Amino acid sequence: MKKSITIIITFLFFTFSFAQNNFGNPEVDPIHIQKTYTDWSAYQSKNIMLSRDFVALDPNSKEISKESFLNLLANRNYIPIRLKSEDSTYYYKLFLIQQNSDTSIKATINQIGFDAHKNFEMEGTQFPKFSFKDLNGNLVSNESMKGKIIVIKCWYIHCTPCIKEFPQVNKLADEYKDRKDILFISLAEDAREKLKVFLAKRPLAYSVIPNMKVYMNESLQLNSFPTHFILNKEGIIAKVLPNFESLEVALEKESKL
Template sequence: MHKFIYINTFLLILNFCSAQNKFGNPEVDPIQIQKSYTEWSVYQNKKIMLSRDFTALDSSSKEISKEAFLDQLANGNFIPIRLKSDNSTYYYKLFKILPKTDTSIKATINQIGFDSYKNYKMEGTVFPKFSFKDLNGNLVTNESMKGKIIVIKCWYIHCTPCIKEFPQVNKLVEEYKDRKDIVFMSLAEDSPEQLKTFLARKPLSYSVIPDMKEYMNESLQLNSFPTHFILNKEGLISKVLPNFESLEVALAKESKL
C-alpha cells in the first residue's frame, strides 16, 4: 500500500516538473522578486509587456487564454513572471503572491491587470466616432482616415511619463516618414494656447488635437496616461498600449500586415 502511494506521489512530482520545464524556467526567482517593491517594479516595467502577444500559463503551467490571464492579474493574488526562452517567444506564467509580500505589490498588479484587461477587450472594436481639428486647423474624421494605419497618443501637459517619451515617439515618426499610409496624431487635454506655448519648448512630431479631455474620459474611458492606440486600415482598434516600448513593438507588427 505504501509503495503504491510513493509511486503515485513520485509520478505527480514528475508530471509537475515536466510541465514546469516544457516552457522553460522562470527568468527570475518568483520568491526573491517579491521581497522588495522596488526590485519587483523595475522587473515588471522592463520585462513584462502585457499588451504584446504571449503564451499565457496559469500557476500550474497550464496554457490559458490571455483574457483569463489578465482577469486573474486584475482580481487574483498572482504576479506574472516571464519564462526563459528565445527573444522572439514570450511565455508569461502566474506565480502566487506570498502572504508576507508587500501589499503594495498586489495592489499595483491588480491595477495593472485591470487596465490591461480593459485595453485587451477594446481590441477589434470600432474606435469611437470622431471629428477633430488639430492645432493647424486640419480636420480629421473617421472617414478621412479610412485606409490608413492611425497611431494615436493620448496625453496632457502635466503628465511626466507622457512628456518623457517625446524623443522616442518623435524618432518613431521619423522612422516611418516614408509610409504615407501611417498617420501619427495625438489627443491632448489642454487648450490650444497652453499647447502652443508648451510645444514651442517641447516639440512633438504628431499632429496635436486640443481640448480632448471630455472625449478621452467619456468616449475612450481612459484613466491612465500616456495611452497609445493603433487603428488598422478598417478603423478598428488593433492595440491599446501603455508606453512607447509596447507601441514600438506593436507598430512594427501592424506595419507589415
C-alpha cells in the same frame, strides 16, 4: 525486461513533453523578486508588457487565454513572471504572491491587470467616431483617416511619463515618415494656446488635437496616461498600449500586415 520498457517509455514521454514547450525556468526567482516593492517594480516595468502578444500560462504551466490571464491578475493573488525561452515568443506564467510580500505589490498588480484587461477588451472594436481640428486647422476624422494605419497618443501637459517619451515617439514617427499609409496623431487634454506655448519648447512630431479631455474620458474612458492606440486600415482598434516600448513592437507588426 518489463522494467526496462517502462523506463524507456517514461524517458520518451518527458522528452516529447519538453520538446512541445519552448519555455524553461522563470528568468527571475518568483519569491525573491517579491521581497521589496522596489525590486518588483523595477522588474515589472522592464520585463512585463501585458499589452503585447504572449503565451499565457497558469500556475501549473497550462496554457490559458490572454483574457483569463489578465482577469486573474486583476482579481486574484498572482504575480506574472516571464519564462526563459528558446525562441522570440514571450511566455508569462502566474505565481502566487507570498503572504509576507509588500501589500503594495498585490495592489499594483491588480490595478495593472485591470487596466490591461480593459485595454484588451477594446481591441477588435471600432474606434469611436470623431471629427476635430488639429493645432494647424486641419480636419481629422474617421472619414479622413479611412484606409490608413493610425497611431494615436493620448496625453496632457502635466503628465510626466507622457512627456518623457516624446524623444522616442518622435523618432518612431520619423522612421515611418515615408509610409504615406501611416498617420500619427495625438489627443491632448489641454487648451490650444497652452499647447502651442508648450510644444514650442518640446516639439511633438504628431498632429496635435487640443481640448480632448471630455472625449478621452467619456468616449475612450481612459484612466491612465499615456495611452496609445493603433488602428488598422478599417478603423478597428488593433492595439491599446500603455507605453512607447509596447507601441514600437506592435506598430512594426501592424505595418507589415
